[in-house]
Amino acid sequence: MATQDPFLSVRHFVAVAQSGSFTTAALALGLTGSALSKSIVRLEARLGVKLLHRTTRRVSLTLEGEAYLASCLQATRVLEEAESSFSSGQRNPSGRVRIDLPAAFGRRHVLPLLLDLASRHPQLDLSVTFNERKVDLIQANIDLVVRIGALEDQADLVARRLGEQKLVICGAPSYLALRGVPLTPDELSRHDCIIDWRSGYRHRWLLNNGAGQTEAYDIQVRHEMGDGEAVRAAALAGLGLVQVPTWLVSEQLASGALIPVLIDQSGGEMPINVIWARSQHMQLKLRVVVDALLLAAQESGSGFRADGK
CATH class of the missing domain: 1.10.10.10 (Winged helix-like DNA-binding domain superfamily/Winged helix DNA-binding domain)
Known part of the structure; x- marks a missing residue:
């Protein structure tokens, strides 16, 4: 039987x-x-x-x-x-990879890598979304996420560091003329500050304390925006100060549209990681994407370096 x-x-x-x-x-x-x-x-x-x-x-x-x-x-x-993978000699990745990226950084620095990867692997399909918030990979049916900032220790997730981004605090000349230039980190609590949703409930910014360490300082949140580009737009409109990665505002800083403040204390860094769910067998399609991101992150001008290049 x-x-x-x-x-x-x-x-x-x-x-x-x-x-x-x-x-x-x-x-x-x-x-x-x-x-x-x-x-x-x-x-x-x-x-x-x-x-x-x-x-x-x-x-x-x-x-x-x-x-x-x-x-x-x-x-x-x-x-x-x-x-x-067995039928193709484990050389040709195929299938759909669902990837969630931070909006501004993802569009500028990660999406071009993914599009190039898809063009080189005709059987590789991409589903790319953009989101600044924490995502439950299993519940949301997401294969990989790229996130900026400190990570929580979760045993069911694997994270590989891609790089880091350097932060700068800045504001429009019109705002600084009206409210003054903060001269110490403690003065940030008396200024209107603009954050993105990734900042969560702890409204603090990172600054160097002069002893080679980074500390978090309380800020007065006035406006919350959905992503980095919206935060930049609010700063350019003179609505307050922002702490953003240097790559996001390099052109505005060069033109004088935004003015850096607390230059000696500014320059905190935030890690950039690619994250996926832990499993005994990592699918070939995921391995190809992760390897491509890790390789690209090592190259000069990739956007994963703290100097913002």
């Missing part, structure tokens, strides 16, 4: 979940509706959870069903990638 495939009911569940219909899934699988229904019931009994809501008109996923479907699809992608 042949042993039944333990994952047969899993494939049945995925077919029903994706089609939203027992009838449609049964036809696609070559099963009767009764046999398919019994297979799903056995799977639910084995897992000890209810995966589907069934009515006479429609089928929908429970919360547990949504989580299980996401896990099933992720496992399927891993298997497909493994088979593809």
